[in-house]
Amino acid sequence: MAYTYDPENIFAKILRGEIPNRTVMETEHTLAFEDIYPQAPIHVLVIPKGPYVTYDHFASDASDAEILDYTRTVAAICKKLGVEGDGWRMISNAGQNGVQEVPHLHVHILGGRGLGRMLAKV
Numbered sequence: 001m002a003y004t005y006d007p008e009n010i011f012a013k014i015l016r017g018e019i020p021n022r023t024v025m026e027t028e029h030t031l032a033f034e035d036i037y038p039q040a041p042i043h044v045l046v047i048p049k050g051p052y053v054t055y056d057h058f059a060s061d062a063s064d065a066e067i068l069d070y071t072r073t074v075a076a077i078c079k080k081l082g083v084e085g086d087g088w089r090m091i092s093n094a095g096q097n098g099v100q101e102v103p104h105l106h107v108h109i110l111g112g113r114g115l116g117r118m119l120a121k122v
């Protein structure tokens with residue numbers, strides 16, 4: 001399917017500087033900031049600056065430079081946050097079944113406590 005990007009989503013507004021964020025790291029193609037409703041002591045969102053809706057959209061359509069920058073930034077954030085030792089989790093929700101709230105690709109980086117099993121039964 002083809003993804004349609006909505007430039008009025010909240011992360012697009014953050015990227016345009018229309019609403020504030022607590023930035024953890026910024027590079028040419030990537031922005032990382034603290035989640036406004038943290039679900040763990042460490043809860044950081046990592047977004048590409050380009051208009052991608054989901055991870056598969058990004059992985060399919062982004063340039064090599066964007067993908068490299070995004071991936072390396074995740075590594076740099078893990079190092080900065082010091083989560084390698086105790087462990088951490090990366091989540092990327094997509095679409096209706098994934099219960100994606102904001103339609104701009106983001107990965108959640110969660111850590112700082114035991115995170116339990118991957119999925120709860122619903």
Ligand code: 5GP
Nearest residue numbers: 010021033034035036037093099100101102
């Ligand atoms: P999703 O359910 O789409 O994977 O996650 C969206 C995340 O964005 C949620 O964890 C939510 O707390 C976070 N969020 C929503 N609005 C804002 C905002 O304005 N600022 C920040 N920093 N995080 C937000």
